[in-house]
Amino acid sequence: MIMSNFIFGRYLPGNSWIHKMSPQAKLLISFFFVLVIFLANNLISYAMLIVLILATIVLSGISISFFIKGIRPLLWLIIFTVLLQILFSSGGTPIFKWGIFSITDQSLINGGYIFIRFLLIIMMSTVLMLTTSPLALADGIQTLLKPLKRLHFPVDTLALMLSIALRFVPTLMDETQTIMNAQRARGVDFGSGSIKHRIKVAVPLLIPLFTGAITHAENLSTAMEARGFTDSEHRSKYRIYKWQKRDTISFLVYILVAVLVILVRK
Amino acid sequence: MKNIIEVKNISFKYPEQSEIFKDLSFEIKRGEWTAIIGQNGSGKSTIAKLIDGLYQPMSGEIFVDDLLVNEENINKIHKKIGLVFQNPDDQFVGATVEDDVAFGLENQLMSTDEMHTIVEKSLKSVNMWEYRERVPESLSGGQKQRVAIAGIIALAPQIIILDESTSMLDPLGRKDIIDLIYRLKQELNLTVISITHDIDEAALADRIMILNQGQLVEATDPNDMFSNEDKLLELGLDVPYTVKLMDALRQQGLDVPHRYMDEGELVKWITQLK
Numbered sequence: 001m002i003m004s005n006f007i008f009g010r011y012l013p014g015n016s017w018i019h020k021m022s023p024q025a026k027l028l029i030s031f032f033f034v035l036v037i038f039l040a041n042n043l044i045s046y047a048m049l050i051v052l053i054l055a056t057i058v059l060s061g062i063s064i065s066f067f068i069k070g071i072r073p074l075l076w077l078i079i080f081t082v083l084l085q086i087l088f089s090s091g092g093t094p095i096f097k098w099g100i101f102s103i104t105d106q107s108l109i110n111g112g113y114i115f116i117r118f119l120l121i122i123m124m125s126t127v128l129m130l131t132t133s134p135l136a137l138a139d140g141i142q143t144l145l146k147p148l149k150r151l152h153f154p155v156d157t158l159a160l161m162l163s164i165a166l167r168f169v170p171t172l173m174d175e176t177q178t179i180m181n182a183q184r185a186r187g188v189d190f191g192s193g194s195i196k197h198r199i200k201v202a203v204p205l206l207i208p209l210f211t212g213a214i215t216h217a218e219n220l221s222t223a224m225e226a227r228g229f230t231d232s233e234h235r236s237k238y239r240i241y242k243w244q245k246r247d248t249i250s251f252l253v254y255i256l257v258a259v260l261v262i263l264v265r266k
Numbered sequence: 267m268k269n270i271i272e273v274k275n276i277s278f279k280y281p282e283q284s285e286i287f288k289d290l291s292f293e294i295k296r297g298e299w300t301a302i303i304g305q306n307g308s309g310k311s312t313i314a315k316l317i318d319g320l321y322q323p324m325s326g327e328i329f330v331d332d333l334l335v336n337e338e339n340i341n342k343i344h345k346k347i348g349l350v351f352q353n354p355d356d357q358f359v360g361a362t363v364e365d366d367v368a369f370g371l372e373n374q375l376m377s378t379d380e381m382h383t384i385v386e387k388s389l390k391s392v393n394m395w396e397y398r399e400r401v402p403e404s405l406s407g408g409q410k411q412r413v414a415i416a417g418i419i420a421l422a423p424q425i426i427i428l429d430e431s432t433s434m435l436d437p438l439g440r441k442d443i444i445d446l447i448y449r450l451k452q453e454l455n456l457t458v459i460s461i462t463h464d465i466d467e468a469a470l471a472d473r474i475m476i477l478n479q480g481q482l483v484e485a486t487d488p489n490d491m492f493s494n495e496d497k498l499l500e501l502g503l504d505v506p507y508t509v510k511l512m513d514a515l516r517q518q519g520l521d522v523p524h525r526y527m528d529e530g531e532l533v534k535w536i537t538q539l540k
Contacts, residue, residue, distance in 0.1 A: 135361040167361045170403040219356035226318055226349040227359075227370035227417065228341060236375045238368035238385070 011133050016061035017246060018131045023140025025247035029254055030128050036258045037120050045261045046116050052257050053123045060131050070126035071119070078118045086111040138162040139241055157232040164220070172213060179208050270296040270425060270457050271317060276326030278309075278316060286312055287480045290326070296424075299451065299458040301468040304477030310461045311352075313477070314429045317459075319343045331424060345374075348418030350431040354410035355402065363405070364389065364398040367417045374421070388420040389413075391453075392446060408439030412446065419450060426451075428460040432467060440464060465492065465506040466528055492526035508532045 013019070018026070033053075040046050057067065071078075085107065092106025132140070142159035149155050180190060188201050271294040279285040286309040294300050304310050315321045317328060319335045328335040335343050351357045360366030364385050371381045389395040392412040402410060411431055418426060426447065432440040444467050451458050462468055469492065474485040485491050492498070498505050508529055512522045520539075527535060 133361075135365065163361050164359065167358070167402065170401070171355050174403065216356055219351065219353060220359065222315070222320055223349070223351055223357035224359055224369075225320060226344060226347075227421070228344045228373040229369075230341070230373070234375065235372045236381070237378060238365060238372055238381050240378055 010129050012062055012066070012130050013133075014061055014131065016059060016131070017250075018056065018060040018127065020244075020246065021131075021250060022143075022241040022243055022247050023132050023136040024143040024241065025243060025251065026128055026132055027137070027140045027144060029251055030124050032251075032254055032258070033124050034121055036254075036261055037117050039258070039265060040261050041113070041265050044264045046113065048257055048260055048264070049120055050116070052254070053120055053127075056127055057123065060127055062127075062130050066130060067123055067126050070129075071122055074118070074122060078115065081118070082111045082115050085114050134166045135163060135239075136241065138166065139239060143241065154233070156235070160232045168213075168216065171216070172209065175212055176205070176209055179205055268296050269293040270331055271459075272329040273317070274327045274329070276316065276323035276328060278312060278321065278323045285480065287323075290480060290482065292475065292482045294457065294459060296457055297455060298473060299460070299471045300473045300475060301471035302459065302461045302475050302477060302482070303463070303468050308477045309480070310477055311429050314349060314427045314459070314461055317427065318347045318349055345421060346423055347425045347427060348415075348421060348423035349427050349429060350411065350414050350418060352430040352433055354407045354414065354434065357414050358402045358410055361401065362398070363394060363400050363402075363413050366402075366413055367420050370417055370421045384420050388416040391419065391450065392416045406439065407435050408442055411435065411439075411443050415443075415446065415450070419454065422454075423456070425457045425459065428458070428462070428467075430461055430463065433463055440467070444470060465498075469526055469528060 033049075037049060040049055057064065086103055087101045087107070089104070089107040089110050092104035092109075094102050094104050095108075096103040128137075138159055141162070142155055145153070145155045145158070183201070183204055184190070188204065190198070190201055190205075193201075273290060273292050275289050275291055276287055277285060277289060278287045302310055302313060312321065316323055317330065317335070319328075319340045322336075330343055331346050333339050333342055333346070358366050359369045367385045367388055368381050371384060376384075385398075386395065389398055392415055394409065394412050394416060397405065397409065397413075402413075405413070414431075415426075428447065432443050435443065447458060447460075448470065450456060458471075460467055460471065468474055474491070475482045476485055492506065492509060506526070506528075508527055508531075511532065512527070515522050523535070
């Protein structure tokens with residue numbers, strides 16, 4: 001249950017401007033924003049991006065505490081990268097030197113910028129995840145990949161596979177839990193022991209899980225066939241996410257900020 | 267009444283196994299509720315899959331609504347028959363309740379507006395409309411089966427086959443689903459085939475067929491069969507609780523009628539005793 005919450009509990013339904021945007025627009029803007037982050041290289045340009053992301057967060061109507069929670073799992077990675085940047089980058093006036101380590105004013109500033117970059121990317125992806133259901137995300141990816149259809153890339157099949165895979169994650173998580181409990185009742189200890197021991201106890205967990213998954217797949221395909229499924233390219237869509245006016249407006253705001261960033265950068 | 271399903275001299279075997287059916291024939295009449303019972307491994311579920319064209323018989327023919335079940339007619343056959351399977355999780359294709367009901371309609375290339383109307387109507391008829399945005403893991407087994415039924419009636423079939431659809435549910439969930447099918451059968455004029463282990467479900471049927479050693483035999487006297495413990499055990503069915511109670515009452519010297527009664531009937535009968 002905890003594991004399934006980790007993946008799915010992140011989506012918070014709502015009615016904000018951001019929630020109502022189409023998933024393909026949100027995905028596009030997120031990619032665009034990440035690109036713009038790498039263009040920023042001075043205080044003013046970073047400040048503008050921070051203001052932009054804060055405005056986005058406010059518009060999403062989601063409490064800031066959820067964003068802080070989003071950072072926590074990545075905290076060590078951020079600290080490690082920032083420390084590497086501070087300790088090993090060259091140039092600037094040295095402040096402190098010890099063996100191969102040196103801290104300069106420039107490396108401190110670079111470390112700060114890296115920290116802000118991390119923060120901005122995490123904030124943006126958190127906004128995307130919190131305001132878009134997994135299903136809508138799969139749909140957005142499908143829409144964005146549409147042009148690949150001309151190259152005979154099976155976009156619709158991929159989208160259907162993705163949505164079925166997402167739908168079965170909690171089911172398989174529950175089954176994992178059941179199997180673990182069943183093995184624990186037989187005296188298996190999953191929590192401790194050497195690496196060799198832990199790999200050994202994973203086998204009686206994985207085999208029933210795999211056979212279960214194969215049975216699910218077989219039954220599901222029969223059920224799909226019985227309900228008239230032939231192939232995924234000849235189907236209509238129940239949910240349609242149209243590109244709306246608000247998507248265009250949001251994108252224009254982001255483009256405007258991107259232009260400003262380019263103008264003020266060194 | 268006209269036959270809606272005609273099975274003519276079919277035989278079938280799974281690869282590397284001995285023949286399950288040899289020269290099997292039977293008919294099912296339009297608007298009837300037929301229960302098919304039999305031991306584990308007797309091929310009950312295989313019958314459902316053969317009728318729906320999911321498996322092909324080695325020889326013989328099956329007609330559904332005067333249409334021969336073959337490769338060519340398969341889409342029309344799937345439209346006429348709705349199958350409700352055993353495991354609630356293994357037939358939930360959509361990410362949410364409404365997406366799942368829409369799955370079959372999407373396969374028909376139906377327009378989005380029309381789909382929304384039908385999904386709403388189908389979910390309301392199984393009382394699951396309030397749950398339309400729910401994900402499958404937040405539903406009980408019985409609720410998932412309701413959604414599966416909604417997804418099937420959305421396709422407006424003439425026949426519903428319950429392939430042990432209630433066997434993974436608790437007693438209350440079972441009764442709930444059977445009551446629902448009973449109501450839908452009346453409202454939509456359906457033909458129902460229930461493949462089952464559940465004696466109460468079988469008792470509801472207009473006709474009971476017993477699958478024994480690859481042959482279907484009609485139970486001539488269901489009342490007699492249900493009250494015959496040895497026969498039930500032979501068929502791999504559990505002796506119903508009410509039958510056990512009736513036996514015990516008889517031993518106490520009470521004059522219990524020799525016919526099958528479900529719990530409600532038996533309670534009613536007991537309360538009428540003086």
